Amino acid sequence: xxxxxxxxxxxxxxxxxxxxxxxASEIASIVSxxxxxxxxxxxxxxxxxxVSQAIEGxxxxxxxxxxxxxxxxxYTGEISPEMLREVFAKFVILGHSERxxxxxxxxxxxxxxxxxxxxNLINPILCIGETxxxxxxxxxxxxxxxxxxGGLVGVEASQMGSVVVAYEPVWAxxxxxxxxxxxxxxxxxxxxxxxxxxxxxxxxxxxxILYGGSMKPANAEELLSQKDIDGGLIGGAALDSNSFxxxxxxxxxxx
Ligand code: 13P
Numbered sequence: 263x264x265x266x267x268x269x270x271x272x273x274x275x276x277x278x279x280x281x282x283x284x285x286a287s288e289i290a291s292i293v294s295x296x297x298x299x300x301x302x303x304x305x306x307x308x309x310x311x312x313v314s315q316a317i318e319g320x321x322x323x324x325x326x327x328x329x330x331x332x333x334x335x336x337y338t339g340e341i342s343p344e345m346l347r348e349v350f351a352k353f354v355i356l357g358h359s360e361r362x363x364x365x366x367x368x369x370x371x372x373x374x375x376x377x378x379x380x381x382n383l384i385n386p387i388l389c390i391g392e393t394x395x396x397x398x399x400x401x402x403x404x405x406x407x408x409x410x411x412g413g414l415v416g417v418e419a420s421q422m423g424s425v426v427v428a429y430e431p432v433w434a435x436x437x438x439x440x441x442x443x444x445x446x447x448x449x450x451x452x453x454x455x456x457x458x459x460x461x462x463x464x465x466x467x468x469x470x471i472l473y474g475g476s477m478k479p480a481n482a483e484e485l486l487s488q489k490d491i492d493g494g495l496i497g498g499a500a501l502d503s504n505s506f507x508x509x510x511x512x513x514x515x516x517x
Contacts (some may be wrong), residue, residue: 267486267513268426268470268493270302270325270387271500272355273309282309283316288503290320292510297321299513300470300493302353303500307341310349325353325387328361331378343382354379355495357413358389359432369412376413380421387426387495388413389474390453394433402431403452410456419461427453427471428495434475436497443484443491446473450490479508486516 277285282305293301304325305313314324330340346354356379357372372388379386390409392402410427417425429449431441441449450471458466473485474495485491493513499505 265468265470265492266298266300267516268300268302268472269506269510269513270353270355270426270428270472270493270495271304271506272327272358272474272495272497273303273305273500274327274360274497275306276501277305277309279309279312282306283312285501285503286313286316286322289506290317290322292503292507293320293322295319295321299510301510304353304355310346310351314349314351323353324349324351325355326351326384327355327358329354329356329375329379329384331374333382343379343384346384347382351384353385353387353426355387355389355428357409359391359393359430359435363432369409370415372409372413373415376425377416380417380424385424385426387428387472389428389430389495391430391432391435391475397431397433402449406449406453407456410453411460414460419465422457422461422465422469425469427457427469428474429453429471430474430495432475436476438476440476440481440485441473443488446485447488447490450488454490477509479505479512482509482512483516486513 302323302325304327326346356375361367376386392405396405470492472493472495473491477494478499
């Protein structure tokens with residue numbers, strides 16, 4: 263089963279609208295109209311509009327880093343899918359470990375957001391991953407299973423074409439420590455097996471599963487050549503157009 267590679271940049275709380283527009287223009291001019299790899303950039307809310315304009319006409323797509331599962335109303339500080347759609351955001355990162363850790367997001371809340379984003383035509387990138395303690399206690403596969411199935415409660419097989427999963431071991435995020443390709447593939451393979459079991463092979467085999475956690479041009483090739491690693495969710499290396507586009511190039515070369 264060949265799946266189109268998917269490289270997404272999570273800019274986290276970095277880049278002003280001005281800086282974001284500059285970085286996005288650089289990426290758009292390198293990627294141009296080449297859609298052989300799905301390339302998505304996810305700036306902060308305030309930079310979305312400028313970045314959206316900067317990538318117009320290129321194959322680069324826009325994503326947000328969060329949303330709130332309501333259409334509008336008294337939810338101070340939150341952003342609705344409709345607001346994201348208006349600036350042409352197509353994707354949203356949900357359940358990132360930083361949101362789980364610093365903002366107390368539970369699997370049930372992440373699940374609400376996943377369902378609401380699908381109903382409102384924004385494609386969710388559902389993030390899951392274990393902490394160092396959980397890995398050392400040999401709980402990785404159990405944690406990943408709970409987060410994956412918890413995030414997908416009530417999501418139908420017919421909606422899975424719009425869902426991207428990102429496996430991000432928490433201990434590898436921003437630390438320079440990467441899961442070895444073998445370690446990552448073991449978890450990706452188990453995620454694939456869970457998706458196949460829940461939705462049937464025809465659906466599960468089509469879902470893109472990204473790796474995230476200190477992915478950079480130097481380690482991308484080996485990670486991307488693993489059977490069930492279909493791309494990357496990139497933090498630090500996405501803040502520079504050269505390193506980000508080198509990752510896109512690595513995905514183009516990947517088998
Ligand atoms: P780093 O690439 O900086 O480790 O971040 C990964 C990540 O959290 C992407 O969502």
